[in-house]
Amino acid sequence: MTGLSGEGELTADRMIELLLDQGSFSCWDQPVEYDGDEPSYGATLARARARTGLDEAVTTGRGLLAGRPVAVVVSEFGFLGGSIGVATAERITRAVERATAERLPLLALPVSGGTRMQEGTAAFLCMVRISAAVLAHQEAGLPYLTYLRNPTMGGVFASWGTLGHLVLAEPGARLGFLGPRAHQELRGVELPAEVQLAETLAGRGLIDAVVPPGQLAEVVGRALAVLADPAEPAPAAGPAHTPAPADAWESVGLSRLPGRPGTDAVLAAADPGVVELAAPDRALVRALVRFGGQPAVLVGQRPGSAHPFTAADLRAVRRTAGIAEQLGLPLVTLVDTTGAELSAQAELDGLAVEIARCLSALVALRTPVLSVLLGQGSGGGALALLPADLVLAAEHGWLAPLPPEGASAIMHRDGAHAAELARSQGIGATDLLAAGLVDRILPERPDAAEEPDAFADRVAGAIAAALGELTDRPIEQRTADRRTRNRRLGGG
Numbered sequence: 001m002t003g004l005s006g007e008g009e010l011t012a013d014r015m016i017e018l019l020l021d022q023g024s025f026s027c028w029d030q031p032v033e034y035d036g037d038e039p040s041y042g043a044t045l046a047r048a049r050a051r052t053g054l055d056e057a058v059t060t061g062r063g064l065l066a067g068r069p070v071a072v073v074v075s076e077f078g079f080l081g082g083s084i085g086v087a088t089a090e091r092i093t094r095a096v097e098r099a100t101a102e103r104l105p106l107l108a109l110p111v112s113g114g115t116r117m118q119e120g121t122a123a124f125l126c127m128v129r130i131s132a133a134v135l136a137h138q139e140a141g142l143p144y145l146t147y148l149r150n151p152t153m154g155g156v157f158a159s160w161g162t163l164g165h166l167v168l169a170e171p172g173a174r175l176g177f178l179g180p181r182a183h184q185e186l187r188g189v190e191l192p193a194e195v196q197l198a199e200t201l202a203g204r205g206l207i208d209a210v211v212p213p214g215q216l217a218e219v220v221g222r223a224l225a226v227l228a229d230p231a232e233p234a235p236a237a238g239p240a241h242t243p244a245p246a247d248a249w250e251s252v253g254l255s256r257l258p259g260r261p262g263t264d265a266v267l268a269a270a271d272p273g274v275v276e277l278a279a280p281d282r283a284l285v286r287a288l289v290r291f292g293g294q295p296a297v298l299v300g301q302r303p304g305s306a307h308p309f310t311a312a313d314l315r316a317v318r319r320t321a322g323i324a325e326q327l328g329l330p331l332v333t334l335v336d337t338t339g340a341e342l343s344a345q346a347e348l349d350g351l352a353v354e355i356a357r358c359l360s361a362l363v364a365l366r367t368p369v370l371s372v373l374l375g376q377g378s379g380g381g382a383l384a385l386l387p388a389d390l391v392l393a394a395e396h397g398w399l400a401p402l403p404p405e406g407a408s409a410i411m412h413r414d415g416a417h418a419a420e421l422a423r424s425q426g427i428g429a430t431d432l433l434a435a436g437l438v439d440r441i442l443p444e445r446p447d448a449a450e451e452p453d454a455f456a457d458r459v460a461g462a463i464a465a466a467l468g469e470l471t472d473r474p475i476e477q478r479t480a481d482r483r484t485r486n487r488r489l490g491g492g
Contacts, residue, residue: 010213011078012054018217019065019216020063020217021067025061025072027060044118056088057075057083057084058075058091060072060074065221065224066221068228069104070107072109073096073108077111081113082110083113084116084127084156085119090126090129092160096134100137103140105142106137106145107145107146110157110160111148112153115155127158130160131163139326145165145220145224146163146164149169150172151173151174151175152175153174153177154178158177165227166209168207168208168211169210170213171210171212172197173197174193175196175197175207203282205282205313205316226273226297226329229295231467232293234293234469234472237462237465238465240440241395245428246395246396246428248427248428249423251395252376252422254448255336255375255376257449258449261448261449261456262302262304262336263300263302264285266374266456267287269456270460271289271292271293278316281307283309284300284302284317285298285299285300285302291461291464292460292464292467293464294464294467294468296330297320298331298332299316300333300336301337303337308341310340310351311351314384315354317358317384318357321358324367325366328367330368331365331368333362333386334372334385335377335386336373337379338381338403339403340355340379340381354384359383359384363486368389369389370466371386371392372392373429373432377399378400379400389481391437392439392441393432395441396444396448398422398427398432399437400422436488436489442458442459444458
C-alpha cells in the first residue's frame with residue numbers, strides 16, 4: 001500500500017494503522033481478476049492498481065484492537081473513488097460472512113462515491129448482497145460498527161455504510177445519497193454543502209457521533225467493551241425505601257430546581273468508559289454504558305436542553321431499542337422531561353405517531369427494559385419512555401399527562417389551580433408506588449441539588465442492581481411478568 005489519497009486524506013493502510021494494534025493485521029483478500037470485454041475499463045482498473053498498490057477498492061482482514069480480535073473492511077478512495085463493483089461487493093460480502101462464522105465484531109470504514117458506473121445495474125444491486133450479509137451478522141448478535149470517511153455517498157451511504165449498530169463519521173466528511181455534481185446536473189440547483197456535512201447529520205440524529213481519526217480506536221474500544229464483553233456479577237439491591245408521602249406540588253417545584261442532578265449526572269456516576277452518542281445540546285441522550293459491571297444501552301432526556309423533545313428523537317429511541325435487542329443488551333430509559341415539542345411542525349413530523357411507535361417498540365422488546373423516573377415526567381414525552389419490566393422513581397419524581405399548570409388551564413381556564421391538581425391527580429412518586437405504576441422509590445434529600453453526586457451514585461447503584469435482577473430472569477418469565485404488569489397499569 002502506497003499511502004496515496006483521493007479526495008480524503010485517510011488511505012486504507014493509514015486507517016488500518018490508526019485502528020489496529022501494530023503488526024496485528026492479517027489480510028483476507030483473494031486476488032481479483034477482471035474478465036470483462038471492455039478494454040477501456042480494464043485499462044482504468046490497471047491504472048488504479050498501479051497507482052494505489054491495491055487490486056480493488058477495498059481491503060479486508062482480521063486484526064487486534066487493544067488486544068481484542070476484530071474483522072475490518074476498509075475502503076480506498078484512491079482506487080476509482082472507492083466505488084463498488086461486483087468484485088468489490090463480493091470481497092466485502094465474503095469478509096462479512098467470515099466475520100460472522102468466526103464470531104468477530106466487524107468494523108467497516110467506507111469511503112466511496114457509490115456504485116461503480118462502469119458496471120451499471122449489476123454493481124448497484126450488489127448493495128443488497130452486502131446488506132443481507134450484514135443483517136445476518138447482526139442477527140447472530142455480533143457488533144457491526146461503521147466509520148464514514150470523506151466522502152461516503154450513494155448506494156454505500158444508503159446501505160451497508162449506515163447499517164451499523166453505531167454509525168460514526170470523520171469530522172467534516174461529506175455524507176449523502178446524491179453527490180453535488182449529480183445533484184446540480186439532475187436538479188439544476190446547487191446543493192448547500194452543509195446539508196451533507198457529518199456534523200449536520202449528527203445534530204439531526206442521523207449518525208451517532210463525529211470522531212477524529214486519531215480517537216477512533218479508543219472510542220471503538222470503549223464501545224466494544226459494552227457491546228461485546230459479558231456482564232460482571234451484579235451488586236445486591238439495597239433495602240426497599242418507602243418514604244412518607246411528599247406533597248406533590250412541592251415535588252414538582254423541587255424537580256425543576258436548577259442544578260438538580262439529571263441524566264448527565266447519572267452517566268457521570270456510571271462505570272468509566274461511557275460512550276455518549278448524542279450531541280451535547282440535544283434533549284435526547286443516547287449512550288453505551290455499564291453500571292456496576294452491567295452493560296446496557298441507555299436513552300435519557302435532558303430537560304434543560306436548548307432543543308425540545310422531537311419526533312426525530314423518538315425515532316432515535318426506537319433505533320436504540322433495536323440495537324439493544326439485536327445485541328441482547330438491556331435498555332435503560334431515564335425519564336426527565338418537560339414534555340415533547342408542541343408545534344405545527346411537530347404535528348407534521350408525526351410526533352404522536354412516533355410516541356405510539358415507541359410504546360409499541362418498548363412493550364415488544366425481548367431484552368430487559370428498565371425505566372427510571374428521575375424528575376419531571378410530563379406528557380407524551382415521558383410516556384414514550386416508560387414501558388418497562390421495572391420502573392424506579394426518585395422520591396420527588398412525578399408523572400402527569402400535562403404539567404399541573406396545563407391541567408389547570410384545561411379544567412379551570414387558568415393556572416391558579418395547579419397545586420390543587422398536582423395533589424389530587426396522584427402524580428407524586430409515593431402515589432405512583434401505591435398505584436403500582438412504579439416499583440421502587442429512590443431516596444433523595446428534599447433538595448437533591450445539595451447532594452448531586454450522592455444522589456447520582458444512589459441512582460447508578462440502583463440501576464446496576466435492577467439490571468442484574470432483570471437479566472437473571474428467564475425470558476419467558478420476564479415476558480409473562482411484563483404482560484401482567486402492563487395489563488394492570490392504571491388499575492380498573
